[in-house]
Amino acid sequence: MTTVNGLIAVRNLHKVFRVRSAANGGGRRAGRKVELRAVDGVSLQVAPGEILGVVGESGCGKSTLARMIVCLEEPTDGEVNFDGIDVLQLSGRALRALRKRFQIVFQDPYLSLNPRIKVGDALAEVLRVHAIGTKADRNDRVADLLRMVELGADLRARYPAHLSGGQRQRVGIARALAAQPSLIVADEPVSSMDVSVQAQILNLIRRLRSELGIAWIFVGHDLSVVHYIADRIAIMYLGRIVEEGPADLVFTSPLHPYTKGLLESAPKPDPRMKIPAAPLQGDPPSPINIPTGCRFARRCPIARQFCLDHDPDLRSHEPAHTVACWAATEPAAWERTEILSAR
């Protein structure tokens, strides 16, 4: 059963890795193979021309999710539908042909480009492989691509080593654009950049969306960056989406305690405000030993017994604003149980 609601629709995606656990602080389970549930049941949709932001801390699975959407990683379960086609059923030539419709931009501009291929040649290769344009106009198209990402056409003869980080990231975006995609997944594209370059790239993404109508899935850990760029935001924790909705709504009226905690923890560039109170103690948990019940309960400031006993699923709180938290979706039943003592 496929829905054609969005350009891309991900349903119940799972990714489980089998790994050897690091010695666990001296525990006895050192060295045995355990399950790492990187993505544990994620569904989302992106409409054409929409920018979806995915936010979470390390270990939440957002990068794995991004990679599964562009078929760089095979899901253990679930569906990825692109324009109604189940991408996971394809292989070989059919998959390769469809791949041009969705592209990925990586975090590290220094490793994203083949150091031995000139910028212009790398872009031309995309055109050649996907038979875009003719041999005659290839040069012009390459120049166009460079201009689209605000680089001079003279950069085509350079090797990546002679470009700055910001320039390389732009070339990475140009390469993605060369395939003429409808969706670009950007995995922390500005995380390793200086603030001024970051602003340039963010504005570039917005421009590309409004001029070319490309949809974006923007994965990041910086809340203000994602808020700035995204129409809708999904907050991830331990492999699941815990809250999702329009960007402004989610950040001005957060429903999930984790979202609230993130917002409170982030420092604001306002010297009159005090250092944030650090509402969430402890470290982001490991996806190896996922607790039963609500996986956030152990760090949650408002957790009750109900949360330990039942695993919340994503439910609509308002139209288009979903949350996986009993306090918001089943307040009556939740309130009747005991408050868990503070850690």
Place this chain on the structure above:
Amino acid sequence: MSIALADTDIGAGKVLPRVIRMMLGRYSGRSKLIAGGSIIGFVAIVAIFSHVIAPYDPIKLNLNASLRPPSGAHLMGTDEFGRDVFSRVLYSARLDLQIAAFGTFFCFLAGSLLGLTAGFLGRVADILIGRLIDVVIAFPGIIVIIALISVLGVSLVNLYIGITITGWTAYARLVRGETLAAKGLPYVESARSLGYSWPRIMFRHVMPNVITPAFIFLVTDMVGTILLVTSLSYLGLGPQPPTPEWGAMIAEARPFMLQAWWIALFPGLAIVLTGVGLALLGDGLADALRPEQD
């Protein structure tokens, strides 16, 4: 308590005198490259023009002049058959350099290809090639070559076969390791996500980036090949007499070591010189191709 923490010395580099620095081995890669390159260049030129430089025919017998010490007429003396050692050393240079170069190159070619395939395709290919490497490594190289040549007969072709069969594994491992690392890099994943076919990714995107360490290893490996060839010739399994070959010349000189030291010494020096030249060249190349670190 007050202290000024600034001082104006530029660090150890200027304080230690230059000589001590050289003794500590801080030659730049550049000087090694030049030194090694010059030596090998010299040997190569000598080898190419051996037929011009050599004063005598290297295989012509002249029993009247046998066992003469080095002199004006014979720079390196003569051997027991009266053949000019100098001419023989020169002619052998050509042969040995050729075998070393081609032999090592065949190992590089076969090994790199197999390593690239194993690393890139993974799974079955990796397991198969991995087992093959294990099997080849299990046998001491020189024994295998000796056995091979004994069975197939003494010839140049068989020598090349033997060298290649025993020498490719180091390259395979090197390239396989680099390939595994490169496979996970974003630019390779980009190529995948752009829908490139796997031969294209393997040969156009991965190979140029993983081949450099193998290439550097090739140069230093030539030292080993030269020693291998000269050792095999010493054992009589290489080029057969009367063809001059450094290792064979040393073997033939054994009965005369005490009375005619020059017959063994000069080929030996030639081997050492070539080996040192190749080692310096390889080292210098490694330093030159490695990105500048700070």
Place this chain on the structure above:
Amino acid sequence: MSLLEIEDLVVEFTLSRRRYRVLDGVSLQLESGGTLGIVGESGSGKSMLLRTIMHVLPNRAAVTSGRISYAGQNLARPGREVLARIRGREIGMILQDPMTALNPVLSVEQQIVEAIGATRGTKGSAARGRAMELLRMVEIADPQRIMRAYPFQLSGGLAQRVSIAIAISAEPRILLADEPTTALDVTVQAQILRLLSDLRKRLHMALVLVSHDMAVVAQACERVAVMYAGSFVERGATTDIFEAPRHPYTVGLLASIPTIDAGVKAAGLQAIPGTPPTFGDLPAGCRFEPRCPLATDECRQDRVPLIAAAVDHDVACLHHAIVAERGVHFGANDRPAPSQPAVGTTQ
């Protein structure tokens, strides 16, 4: 008298027989117990400044002129023993990536005890007791277990706490922190910043915090210095600098930071066009001039020094009065990024 005074510090870097200025005349003063933030982008030299104070410079870099004096008068030439007495004891340092700052083959206990032994001379069970005390001071809930652990078994937050414990073991008077929270998740970052603030007050330590994140500096430091291409372009009380910046670069930086605000989102971020100069390629006049919308010919003539624009507010800009009056606008990327080569990389 200030606890730490730096005057016209110049540090140069020698590469392939050419000299590059990494720090180009830096001056600052740190009072006892004060907090100073140094903010700048990569390649501005901010990390190099900290390393120069601790005198842990890479081989090719050296101080070529200027003065650093700690607590009062300066002596002629400090020997190695003097440096050894300061480093780790009076001045401590924590680095960005706790995973590489800790020795991977030694346990936490071994590393803390070693630091205690080196700086205070305490050994044996007294040292171990002190180590436990330090771990509790950095709010580690289960110090016994962490003592036995190795760095790879620790999370980023825990590892950074251990780094801090080692750095404060001798109760230094100054703590230098080089991007201490950059590698950490935002929830952990908040914990570490709060911890540093608490420790500072408890131990009456001065703090010099280097970061590229202006929000962190805004909330953790009373005074701030903005660094660009090896020198300070603006310096003063944090509230002044953030509320009324006078240097175009500072204005640009502040305007390019996204905040969770619908107004900012609608208006768009301003982006300073181009990239900072590399050390081989510094302009003759004002370093920021190529990217500045207010640049005039005058700006291209000579280096612009820091002058006092207001009380406790220094700025290195000829047009700072214009900035104060009318502000500066960078626009959202209407200039194409100039295609300049990035010659070499600087850390």
